[in-house]
Amino acid sequence: MTYTLxxxxxxxxxxxxxxxxYTTIACDALARYQRLNNGSVVFVTGVDEHGQKIQRTAEQKQISPQEHCDSISSTYRDLWKSWGISDDRFVRTTDPRHLQLVQQFYERVKASGDIVSGRQTGWYCVGCEEYKDDPADAESPTCSIHQKPLEWRDEENLFFRLSRYQAEIEALVAQDDFIAPASRRQExxxxxxxxxxxxxxxxxxxxxxxPVPDHPGHTFYVWFDALLGYLTALLDDGGSTDLDRLDQCGWPASVHVIGKDILRFHAVFWPAMLLSAGLPLPKKVFGHGFLTREGQKMGKSLGNVLDPEILLERCGTDAVRWYLLRDIQFGDDGDFQxxxxxxxxNNDLANTIGNLLNRTSSMARKWFDDAVPSAGAAASPDFPLAQRASQATTTVSDAMETLSFKTASEAILQLAIAANGHLNxxxxxSRMKQPGEEAAVAEDLYAVLEATRLVGLLLAPLLPDLSARILEQLGQPPAGPDWRDRLVWGGLTSGSELPKPxxxxxxxxxxxxx
RNA sequence: GUCAGAGUAGCUCAGCUGGUUAGAGCACAGGAUUCAUAACCCUGAGGUCGGGAGUUCAAGUCUCCCCUCUGACACCA
Structure with a gap:
């Protein structure tokens, strides 16, 4: 079964x-976990490139909308690359394939009798791309979000008959496993x-x-076409853009991860569109929280935005990923301090985990010929650290399944702390100075090295780079498809060489x- | 205004269906140690659990009232 996110x-x-x-990093961790665990994963990301707001931004920059989109889209693509994001598909809604798909989807919805035309009048904010509730006789109203004047619109538009799906959608959102986290279900x-x-x-x-087929002058509203980008992405596997192929391409999605602001589109409007087109519904929609900075909303007006590029350059991917995944309960809002x-x-990664590896490897090398010491009793799954490791593995697995990255991170950290404690x-x-204690010391060092190996392995979905570095220093290859098997206690071979830490x-x- | 959620150590938060002296991480103080990235390990201090009333043998945990904050209230990627 393919896991699609x-x-x-x-x-x-x-x-x-x-x-x-933040969203992308979280998805990357999930995608990596699923890949290590199950194998078959399609991780979709991409960009939404239509709409009046983009059109006007391009006009201001005196370039064509396409040039604008090309430029920003490649910034995204490059950024994800430099963060080491493992996306399988990067979809652009200006891709010709997407137009094909949207029109095809539209025909299905139309065939279901769910497209009707209607008149829409009211005050419109281009920034929001939406009609506001200001009364028709309001005098030069402005948008409370954008502080810009609203524009009067009187348009003949096509409508999607969402109202027909009341019962189905009600039943859908009533399911406890559809909307996550639970705190957002009720709204x-x-x-x-x-x-x-x-x-x-x-x-x-x-x-x-x-362009909407058979309605010259009409273009699709951005939301209608953007959501369909998920489908375009899945069909972009070398095959044709044909909705009938979707079930072989990873649809329905296992989870759509989104910001809490667009939960409704994904949990209500989108499923209704899919029902209308006769397509299966995504299994889950996860609406995560927002990030503030030192307690304040990040925004241009405050001049406190954190530029991901600068963050990456100055701190590195492991540091940022760790902080975001380990300190913020995924789903809740978080504050970047x-x-x-x-x-x-510094505490978790450099001192607790990094230093654990360093000190243990140094001792093993010094006293046991630059190699992994004999395991002795430490090979047993009953060895105290082995049990801690097994607990950690279980906790990480359970947590990753539910996108509880914080819980997973903490469990890994606890294992490292236990290993440090075992050393102390x-x-x-001091025992090495006493005669006849060598075998016992070997066991303890083996156990701690083994725990460190598991820390490195468990870290793989969260911090792939650090994980690889840890494993490398234990003479181990990076995490791969045999991840599950390697998670078993006792994987280190006594006598195998330990590189200089x-x-x-x-x-x-x-x-x-x- | 209506609805939903939240107010627990300096900070960020755990505390499930009510039950021994309310927990963790960070920060802080002290101790121990020297294998290690001045790292690790242990201990400690610190909270009238937003306020008030009630139910109960027993409430952070249930009920009511009040205060404060956050979010949603239709087309905000």
């Missing part, structure tokens, strides 16, 4: 920010319970969009704010 298709109005990076349920209204799926006077960021990275309790450095994780030293 998606990030949102990011809107290319502006350069990538930390929020999209969606309440919304649906109010009664679903049809929504418009086309715009006139927006040239930067996909520089001091805490530094504290956690058994004090190999060097710190796998540097401490962060940031004098100035990022």
């Amino acid at each position: 998606t990030t949102p298709l990011y809107y290319v109005n502006d350069r990538p920010h930390l929020g999209s990076t 969606v349920r309440n919304f649906v319970a109010q009664g679903l209204r049809d929504f418009s799926i086309s715009r006139v006077n927006v040239s930067w969009g996909l 520089q001091q805490r960021f530094i504290d956690l990275v 309790d058994t004090a190999p450095w 060097s710190p796998v994780m540097q401490r962060l030293e940031l004098d100035e704010p990022l």
Whole structure:
């Protein structure tokens, strides 16, 4: 069974920010876990490139919308590459294949009788791409979000008959495993319970969009086409763009990971569209929280945005990934605090985990011929550290299945702490000075090295780079498809060579704010 | 305004269906140690669990009222 997961298709109005990076990193961790665990995974990400907002941004920059999209989209693509994101598909909604798919989908929905035309009048905010509730006789109203004047629109639009799917959607959102985290279920349920209204799926006077067949002058509303990007991405496997092939390409998705702001589109509108087109529904929609910085909302006006590129360049991918995944309960809002960021990275990664490897490897090399010592009793799964390791493995697996990256991270850290504690309790450095203690010291060092190997292995989905460095210093290959098998206690071979250790994780030293 | 959620150590948060002296991480203080990336390990201090009333043998955990904060309330990638 293929595990399919998606990030949102990011809107290319502006350069990538930390929020999209956060989502993408989380998805990457999940994708890597599923790949290590099950094998077959399709990890979809991409960009949404249509709409009036983009059209106008391009106009301001005096370039064509396509040039604008090309530029921003490649920024995303490059950024994901430099973060080591393991996406399998990067879809662009300006791809000709996408137009084909959207029109095909539209024909299906139309054939179901779910497209009707209607008149839409009201005050419209281009920034929001939406109609506002201001009364028709309002005098020059402005958008409360964008602080810009609203525009009066009177349009003939096509509508999707969402209202027909009231019962199905109500049943869908009533399922406990569809919307995650649980804390966001109720608001969606309440919304649906109010009664679903049809929504418009086309715009006139927006040239930067996909043309609606048989309705000259109409382009698809960005939301209608953007969601369909997930399907385009899956069909982009070398085969044809044919909706009938979807079930062989990884549809339905196992999970759509999105920001909490667009939960409704994914949990309500999108499933209804799929029902109308006769396609299966995604299994789960996960709406994660937002990031603030030192307690404040990040924004241009405050000038406190964290640029992912700078963050990566100055701190490295492992540090940032660790902080975001380990310190924030995925689903909840999180606050980026520089001091805490530094504290956690240095304590957890450099001191606890990195130093554990360093000290253990050094002792083994010094006293046991640069090699893994004899396991003795430490080969047994009953050895105290072995049991801790097995607990950690179970916790990590359970946690990763539910996107609880924080729980997984903490479990790994606990194993490293237990291993450090074991060293301090058994004090190999003083026992080595006593005659006849060599075999016992060998056992303890073997056990601690083994625990460290498992720490490295368990870290693979979360921090692939650090994981590989740890394993390398234990003479082990990076995590691969045999991940599960290697998670069993006792994988290190006594007598195998240990390379000379060097710190796998540097401490962060940031004098100035990022 | 309506609905939902949250207010627990300096900070970020755990505390499931009510039950011994309320926990963790970070920060802080002290101790121990020297294998190691001035790292690791141990101990400690620190909380009237937003306020008030009630139910109960027993409430952070249930009920009611009040205060504060956050989010949703239709087309916000």
